[in-house]
Amino acid sequence: QTPVRELRETKLSDTTKRMVAHSEEHGFSDQVRISNVIVMVGLPARGKTYISKKLCRYLNWIGLKTKVFNVGEYRRTEANATDALHGANASFFSPDNEEALRVRAESARRAMEDMVRYLDSGQGHVAIFDATNTTRERRKKLVEFCEAKRLRCFFIESVCDDPKIIESNVTDVKVNSPDYKGVMTAEQAKEDFMNRIEQYKRQYEPLDEVADDELSFIKVINAGRSFYVHNVIGHVQSRTVYFLTNIHLLPRSIFLTRHGESEYNAMNRIGGDAPLTERGRRYAVALRDFFILQKFTDLKIWCSQKIRAAQTAEELKSLFSTEYWKALDEIDAGICEGLTYDDILQRYPNQSDDRERDKYHFRYPSGESYEDVVSRLEPVIMELERQGNILAVSHQAIIRCILAYFYDRPLNELPYIDVPLHSLVKLTPRAYHCDSTVYKFDPDTQTWSEESKQLP
Ligand SMILES: O=c1[nH]cnc2c1c(-c1ccccc1)cn2-c1ccc(Br)cc1
Numbered sequence: 001q002t003p004v005r006e007l008r009e010t011k012l013s014d015t016t017k018r019m020v021a022h023s024e025e026h027g028f029s030d031q032v033r034i035s036n037v038i039v040m041v042g043l044p045a046r047g048k049t050y051i052s053k054k055l056c057r058y059l060n061w062i063g064l065k066t067k068v069f070n071v072g073e074y075r076r077t078e079a080n081a082t083d084a085l086h087g088a089n090a091s092f093f094s095p096d097n098e099e100a101l102r103v104r105a106e107s108a109r110r111a112m113e114d115m116v117r118y119l120d121s122g123q124g125h126v127a128i129f130d131a132t133n134t135t136r137e138r139r140k141k142l143v144e145f146c147e148a149k150r151l152r153c154f155f156i157e158s159v160c161d162d163p164k165i166i167e168s169n170v171t172d173v174k175v176n177s178p179d180y181k182g183v184m185t186a187e188q189a190k191e192d193f194m195n196r197i198e199q200y201k202r203q204y205e206p207l208d209e210v211a212d213d214e215l216s217f218i219k220v221i222n223a224g225r226s227f228y229v230h231n232v233i234g235h236v237q238s239r240t241v242y243f244l245t246n247i248h249l250l251p252r253s254i255f256l257t258r259h260g261e262s263e264y265n266a267m268n269r270i271g272g273d274a275p276l277t278e279r280g281r282r283y284a285v286a287l288r289d290f291f292i293l294q295k296f297t298d299l300k301i302w303c304s305q306k307i308r309a310a311q312t313a314e315e316l317k318s319l320f321s322t323e324y325w326k327a328l329d330e331i332d333a334g335i336c337e338g339l340t341y342d343d344i345l346q347r348y349p350n351q352s353d354d355r356e357r358d359k360y361h362f363r364y365p366s367g368e369s370y371e372d373v374v375s376r377l378e379p380v381i382m383e384l385e386r387q388g389n390i391l392a393v394s395h396q397a398i399i400r401c402i403l404a405y406f407y408d409r410p411l412n413e414l415p416y417i418d419v420p421l422h423s424l425v426k427l428t429p430r431a432y433h434c435d436s437t438v439y440k441f442d443p444d445t446q447t448w449s450e451e452s453k454q455l456p
Contacts, residue, residue: 035119036236037146038128041139041157041207043200044193045169047223048158051244052130053432055156058243061405062378063371064125064236069115071131074107076178088183090195095203112142116149126236127151134204136211143215154237155217156244157207162222165249170194172431223249247385254384254406254427255299255391256399259308260284261421261443264338271330271337276311279443283422286441288315290424290448296320296389302380303393304328313393320391327376330395334367359415370415374401381405399425406434 038055040048052068059066092100108131115127133139139155146153160166170193174180180189207217209230218241219228232241260280264272276284291299301322303313306329313322336344336351345352348365355362363369377398384390384402392402396419404414406427419425422443428435440449 034234035124035151036126036234037115037119037142037151037153038126038236038240039133039139039142039153039155040128040130041133041155041217042159043134043204044132044197045166045174046158046160047165047169047220048132048156049130049173050169050431051156051158051220052128054247055240055243056128057405057408058381059126059236059239060408061374061381061411062239063374063411064239065123066126066128067118067124068128068130069111069118071104071108071111071129072179074111075104078103078107078110088179088189088192090192090199093196093199095199108138112145116151119151120149132200134200136205139212139215152234152237153216154232154240155207155212155215156220156240157217158220158223159206160222162225165223168249169431218244220244243382243385246382250388251428252388252390254389254429256402256425256427257287257312257391257393257423258396258399258419258421259304259306259312259393262308264308265421268340268342269338270341270344271333273307275307279422280308281311282443282446283441284312284315286443286446286448287312287424288319290439291316291319291391299389299391300387301391301393302328304330304395304398306330306395309393309395316391325380327380328392328394328398331370331373331397332364332367334364336364336367358412360411370397370401371411373397374411374414377401407436 038052040052042048049068049070049072052070056066056068091097094100111129111131115129118124119127129142133142133155143153170190171186174193175186175189177189180192183189184192207215207219207230209228212230214231216231216233216237218230218232221227224244224247227241227245229241232238260276260283262272262274262276262280264270264274265280266277299320301313301316301320303309303322303324305324305326309328310324316322333339336348339347351362351365360370363372380392381402384392392399394402397415399419400414400417403409403417403419403425404411406429407417409417420440422441424439424441426437426439436453438451438453440451441447442449
């Protein structure tokens with residue numbers, strides 16, 4: 001069997017070899033060369049931090065290093081220097097409060113400096129500037145600041161006049177804000193926060209397609225019910241717009257599980273397309289009983305196209321609609337398919353070392369890397385964002401990639417996320433984090449146990 005590298009040498013023409021070498025060295029498009037700044041705009045309780053955190057998590061997962069710079073957090077450190085009550089008093093946000101304006105301008109300046117440092121250091125590709133930025137003058141300063149540093153600016157304005165949505169934000173998030181913690185009751189905090197919004201309304205200048213014609217921006221209206229998109233430039237802005245049009249706030253749960261134990265698992269062999277063992281079949285039945293007990297009515301099942309996954313979902317397909325996704329198939333181990341870990345250590349010692357050194361980027365010869373799997377899972381993640389209650393029956397490497405997205409884990413930690421057989425993960429996305437419960441089934445005692453943990 002000709003080693004893969006030799007194949008590549010003979011197959012590529014000189015021109016192609018030069019192009020491949022160049023692109024491997026210089027990156028493929030402006031997503032690497034030009035740094036992007038995403039600027040949030042909107043009154044308080046319009047979901048700016050919600051969008052910032054969620055978008056940051058998505059861009060990091062697709063490989064664009066991104067960080068949120070929240071000016072409120074800078075103000076709170078600034079305010080602690082003088083008077084912690086600053087944020088807990090709506091009059092702090094009055095346009096007539098000179099001292100407060102100084103503190104707020106100082107916090108914005110320090111956040112902008114840190115943002116540029118993050119991008120200039122080459123550490124980051126995208127910075128998200130999470131602040132109200134509600135006046136044209138404030139936004140003009142930001143554009144000038146970014147232009148001077150060759151940074152491309154994209155504005156995301158969240159406008160919302162739906163009282164139900166604002167109410168859910170204030171009760172969900174604001175009353176637990178550090179501004180109010182231990183300072184006043186939830187009722188008082190809510191009232192103060194509504195006053196804070198009134199203060200901002202006095203100066204709010206929404207983005208305008210005529211007055212702001214030269215800017216690149218998207219107006220998100222009523223939590224994604226409608227959008228106005230203007231002058232989108234480049235890869236990062238295009239992926240951002242696409243993401244925002246696919247997310248929603250409706251509460252739902254996502255269930256993830258591997259297939260039941262297969263004949264290959266029992267022989268410690270990787271890959272392949274083996275059927276379930278008796279223990280694996282018991283898990284399939286237990287899974288069906290679990291969802292009958294949960295009384296889930298609107299659940300959709302997504303399953304990989306491997307026999308062991310299809311057999312696991314078999315028991316459930318009479319209850320719920322089932323779709324088979326090739327994108328959910330296990331990582332392709334290439335020339336290592338069907339081998340045991342010992343076989344691989346003996347036959348391919350060098351590959352085993354490479355894999356240990358950088359498990360995320362390591363690609364099995366004639367197979368895939370975790371990075372390749374993340375790329376083929378992007379459409380699955382996007383469809384998960386669009387859907388309601390989903391159960392995905394898939395494989396260890398695949399579930400690691402999906403969990404890394406919802407848990408906001410760094411990519412180098414992704415290949416080490418614990419995903420044992422016969423365990424079912426229930427994810428419930430919240431405003432700024434994801435609740436997670438793990439249910440474990442023991443096929444020998446045929447009992448379920450639960451370990452609930454709320455991830456940061
Ligand atoms: O309050 C809000 N007003 C307006 N838009 C909002 C929220 C929230 C929100 C709601 C509850 C808690 C935390 C954040 C999310 N989005 C939102 C914004 C854009 C998209 Br695309 C989807 C949701």
